[in-house]
Amino acid sequence: MAENTVQTTGHVWDEDLAELNNPLPNWWIYGLYVTVIFAIVYWIYYPSWPIGKDHLRGIGTVTYLNAEGQAETNGWNTRAKLLKEMQDANAAQKPYFDKIAAMSVAQVTQDPELNSFVLSAGKAMFAENCAACHQAGGQGKVGFYPNLADDDWKYGGSIDEIQATLTGGRRGYMPAFGEALEKPQIAAISQYVLSLSGHAVDKTLAAEGDKLFHSDTGACFYCHGDNAKGRKEFGAPNLTDKIWQWANVPAAADMKAKTAEVQKVITAGLNKGVMPAWEQRLNPGQIKLLSIYVHELGGGK
Amino acid sequence: MTDRPIQYYAKHAAVVPRAIHGPFRRFKSALLWLSFAVYFLLPWLPWSRDDGIPQAVVFDIPGRRYMLFDLVIYPQDVFWLALFLFIAAVLLFFVTALVGRAFCGYFCFQTLWTDAFIWVEHWLQGERPHRLKLSRAPWTNGEKLLKVGATHLVWWLIAFWTALTFALYFGYAPELLREFFTGTAVMAAYITVAVLSVTTYLSAATLREHVCLYICPYGRFQSAMYDPETLTVHYDRARGEGAAGRIAAKQGLRAANDRRALGHGDCIDCKLCVQVCPTGIDIRDGMQLGCIACGLCIDACNTIMAKMHLAPGLVRYDAESNLQRAQPLPPRVDWRRLKVIGYGVALILMTAYLFYSITHRQTFEHSTQQIRQPLFVVLSDGRIRNLYQIRLTNLSGHAQRYQITVRGVPPASLDLGNFSVVEVRNGKSVIVQASVTLSPEMALLQPELWFDIRNPAGEVSSDPARFFTQH
Numbered sequence: 001m002a003e004n005t006v007q008t009t010g011h012v013w014d015e016d017l018a019e020l021n022n023p024l025p026n027w028w029i030y031g032l033y034v035t036v037i038f039a040i041v042y043w044i045y046y047p048s049w050p051i052g053k054d055h056l057r058g059i060g061t062v063t064y065l066n067a068e069g070q071a072e073t074n075g076w077n078t079r080a081k082l083l084k085e086m087q088d089a090n091a092a093q094k095p096y097f098d099k100i101a102a103m104s105v106a107q108v109t110q111d112p113e114l115n116s117f118v119l120s121a122g123k124a125m126f127a128e129n130c131a132a133c134h135q136a137g138g139q140g141k142v143g144f145y146p147n148l149a150d151d152d153w154k155y156g157g158s159i160d161e162i163q164a165t166l167t168g169g170r171r172g173y174m175p176a177f178g179e180a181l182e183k184p185q186i187a188a189i190s191q192y193v194l195s196l197s198g199h200a201v202d203k204t205l206a207a208e209g210d211k212l213f214h215s216d217t218g219a220c221f222y223c224h225g226d227n228a229k230g231r232k233e234f235g236a237p238n239l240t241d242k243i244w245q246w247a248n249v250p251a252a253a254d255m256k257a258k259t260a261e262v263q264k265v266i267t268a269g270l271n272k273g274v275m276p277a278w279e280q281r282l283n284p285g286q287i288k289l290l291s292i293y294v295h296e297l298g299g300g301k
Numbered sequence: 302m303t304d305r306p307i308q309y310y311a312k313h314a315a316v317v318p319r320a321i322h323g324p325f326r327r328f329k330s331a332l333l334w335l336s337f338a339v340y341f342l343l344p345w346l347p348w349s350r351d352d353g354i355p356q357a358v359v360f361d362i363p364g365r366r367y368m369l370f371d372l373v374i375y376p377q378d379v380f381w382l383a384l385f386l387f388i389a390a391v392l393l394f395f396v397t398a399l400v401g402r403a404f405c406g407y408f409c410f411q412t413l414w415t416d417a418f419i420w421v422e423h424w425l426q427g428e429r430p431h432r433l434k435l436s437r438a439p440w441t442n443g444e445k446l447l448k449v450g451a452t453h454l455v456w457w458l459i460a461f462w463t464a465l466t467f468a469l470y471f472g473y474a475p476e477l478l479r480e481f482f483t484g485t486a487v488m489a490a491y492i493t494v495a496v497l498s499v500t501t502y503l504s505a506a507t508l509r510e511h512v513c514l515y516i517c518p519y520g521r522f523q524s525a526m527y528d529p530e531t532l533t534v535h536y537d538r539a540r541g542e543g544a545a546g547r548i549a550a551k552q553g554l555r556a557a558n559d560r561r562a563l564g565h566g567d568c569i570d571c572k573l574c575v576q577v578c579p580t581g582i583d584i585r586d587g588m589q590l591g592c593i594a595c596g597l598c599i600d601a602c603n604t605i606m607a608k609m610h611l612a613p614g615l616v617r618y619d620a621e622s623n624l625q626r627a628q629p630l631p632p633r634v635d636w637r638r639l640k641v642i643g644y645g646v647a648l649i650l651m652t653a654y655l656f657y658s659i660t661h662r663q664t665f666e667h668s669t670q671q672i673r674q675p676l677f678v679v680l681s682d683g684r685i686r687n688l689y690q691i692r693l694t695n696l697s698g699h700a701q702r703y704q705i706t707v708r709g710v711p712p713a714s715l716d717l718g719n720f721s722v723v724e725v726r727n728g729k730s731v732i733v734q735a736s737v738t739l740s741p742e743m744a745l746l747q748p749e750l751w752f753d754i755r756n757p758a759g760e761v762s763s764d765p766a767r768f769f770t771q772h
Contacts, residue, residue, distance in 0.1 A: 009307060023311035025511055110719045112731040119732045137674030149678045241681035296718070298678060298688050298736050
C-alpha cells in the first residue's frame with residue numbers, strides 16, 4: 001500500500017503539525033484560468049476600469065429609439081439600457097392599448113380583462129402624472145385641487161367630458177366681486193349660498209342674497225345657473241350640494257366661519273385653478289385609458 | 302516526505318471499470334432502465350385538457366402554469382414547490398440514515414448517465430484490458446479511430462437527446478421538436494440544448510467520478526448524516542485480513558483451511574473490487590468520500606468468493622457498530638433510532654399536508670382590498686361611499702362565471718359597475734371595483750360587511766371588509 005501514502009506539503013508547524021497534499025485534478029486550476037480570461041473579456045466588453053477622470057468605455061453597445069423614432073446606438077450604459085427596456089415594455093403593452101383605442105368606452109368597461117388592465121395601467125399612470133396634484137387616490141385637496149373620486153364635476157363627469165378636460169386642460173376663473181359689490185351685498189349672497197346646501201341661515205339676509213344672486217347686479221346666475229346647480233360650460237360648480245372645493249365650509253367650525261369662507265371666495269375671486277393640457281405629454285390612447293380610470297374612481301357619471 | 306517535487310495539481314488517471322454480474326448490478330440496471338424510460342418517454346405522453354397544452358407533463362412558462370397530468374400548478378402555488386423540496390431533502394436524510402448513500406450509487410443522474418456511457422464504451426470497445434489498450438494507442442490506429450471515435454459519437458448523440466428531451470418538457474413535444482429541427486424554435490430552446498448537451502457529455506464522458514470527488518457536496522457531508530447503525534458498503538476487515546493480513550491465493554493458499562491455519566484472512570488481494578469501482582477507490586481502505594455505495598464491489602467480491610468456495614459477504618452492506626463486534630451479527634436495517642423515527646414522522650406529516658393542500662385547493666383565488674386613498678368619499682348628497690378592489694383568479698381549468706353579492710349592508714348600496722356577474726377565462730386574474738354607499742347615519746354605525754363570491758358549482762367564498770366614515 002506504499003503507493004497510497006499521501007505526501008505532505010513539506011511544511012511543519014509546532015514540531016509535528018504537517019499538511020497532507022491530495023493533488024486536485026488539473027481541470028480545477030485550468031477552470032480558474034478560464035474565469036480569469038472570462039473576466040478580461042468582460043472588462044473589454046462592458047465599461048470597466050477608471051482612468052483618471054474617465055474610464056474604459058467597453059466595446060459593447062445598446063440600441064434604442066431616440067425621440068425622433070430612429071434607432072440610435074450608444075456605447076453600453078445603463079441609461080440607454082433603461083430606455084430600451086422601457087421601449088420594450090411599452091411594446092408589450094401596445095396590444096392592450098390598441099384594443100382600447102379600437103373599442104368604445106362602453107365596450108371596454110364591459111370586458112373584465114380589459115377593464116382590469118385599465119385599472120392596473122391607470123393606477124401607474126395616475127400615480128406618475130396626476131397624483132402630484134390630485135393625491136394618490138384622486139381625493140384632491142380643499143383649496144387646491146378637486147376631488148376626482150366624488151360625484152361632483154365642474155366640467156362634466158362623463159368619460160368624454162373627462163377626456164376633454166385631460167386633453168385640453170381647464171382654466172378656472174371667478175371674478176373678484178369685491179370690486180363690484182359692497183360688503184353687505186356679499187354678506188347677503190353668502191347667506192343665500194349657504195342656505196342652498198341646507199345650512200341654518202339668517203332668513204332676511206338670505207332672501208336679500210337670493211334677489212342679488214338672480215339680479216344683474218350680482219349676476220351670479222350667469223355662470224352658476226338659475227337653480228345654482230352650476231354650468232359645465234363655465235366650470236361653475238353646483239352650489240347646492242355638500243361638496244366644496246375652494247371655500248372650506250365643511251371644516252369651518254361655526255356659521256360665522258363658514259360665512260367668512262364663502263365671503264372670501266366671492267370677494268377675492270378665483271384665478272388659481274389650472275388643469276394642465278395633457279395632449280402634449282400623453283398620447284390619445286393613454287388619455288382615453290386615464291379617462292376611463294378616473295371615471296371608475298367611483299364618481300363618474 | 303519530499304522525495305518528489307510537490308504538485309498541488311496533477312493529471313488524474315482515467316478510471317476504466319470492469320463489468321461485473323450480480324444482484325446489485327441487476328438492481329442498478331433495472332433502476333437505470335426505469336429512470337431513462339420515464340425521463341425520455343414522459344414528454345411524449347399526451348393528455349386531453351379543456352385549456353392548455355395537450356401533454357401530460359409540461360412546464361408552460363409563457364402560460365405561467367405547470368401541468369402534471371390532471372393537476373395544474375399556478376404561480377400562486379409556489380408554496381407547494383417549497384414544501385416538495387423540503388420533503389425531498391428530509392427524504393434524502395431519512396434514506397441516508399438507514400442505508401447510506403443509496404441516492405449516490407443507484408439513482409443520482411450523474412451515476413445513471415455515467416453508467417450508461419460506460420456501458421456504451423464497453424459495448425463498442427470491449428472489456429477493461431482492451432479499453433486500456435485502445436486508450437494508450439495513437440489516433441493513427443485504425444481500430445482506435447473506428448471504435449473510440451464511434452464511442453464519442455454515440456456519447457454526443459445521447460447527450461444531445463438528453464438535452465433535447467429536457468427542452469421538450471417545456472413545450473408541446475411534437476411541435477417543439479419540429480420547430481427545433483426547422484430552425485423556428487425560440488432562442489432559449491437552442492441555448493438550453495447546446496449548454497445541456499455539452500455539460501451532459503462532459504459530466505458523463507470526461508469528468509465522471511470527479512463530480513463525486515470534487516464537485517458534489519453530498520459526499521462531503523455524508524459523515525454528518527451517518528450513524529454507527531447506518532447500513533453502507535463495508536469491507537469486513539477482521540474477516541478479510543485475519544491476524545497475518547491478506548494474501549494472494551498462490552500455491553498452498555487456495556483452500557480456506559490452509560489460509561486460516563496460517564492466520565490469513567479471506568481476502569486474496571485479487572483487486573477485482575478496485576477494478577469494478579466506477580470511482581476507482583479501494584473499499585478495503587474503509588468508508589471514504591469516494592465510495593458512492595453502488596454495490597458493484599459486493600458483486601465482484603461475491604463472484605470471487607464463490608469461485609474460492611468461501612462464504613459471500615466479505616464486502617457487504619453492514620453497519621459500523623455491527624462490524625466492531627467480536628462476532629458480527631447478520632446485517633439488518635436498524636430503524637429504531639430517534640433520528641430515523643423523527644425524519645419518518647416529519648415525512649409522513651409533511652406529505653400528508655401537501656396531499657391535503659393539493660386536493661383541497663379551491664378552484665378560484667380571491668382577495669378583497671379596501672381602497673385606502675381615500676378611505677371614504679362624501680358624495681354631493683352627503684352619503685358616504687367606500688371603494689373596494691376584489692381580485693379574482695380562475696384556477697378551475699375552464700372559463701367560469703362568478704357572481705358577487707354583499708352581506709351586512711343593504712344590497713342596493715352595492716355598485717359593481719358591469720361586473721356583478723363577471724366571466725373570467727381560465728388562469729386569468731381580473732380586478733372588480735366594488736363601491737358601497739351608505740347614508741351618513743348608517744355609515745356612522747361602521748358596519749362589518751362580507752363580499753360573497755359564488756361560482757356556478759356552488760362554491761362560495763366570503764371576504765370580510767370594513768366601512769369607514771368621517772367623524
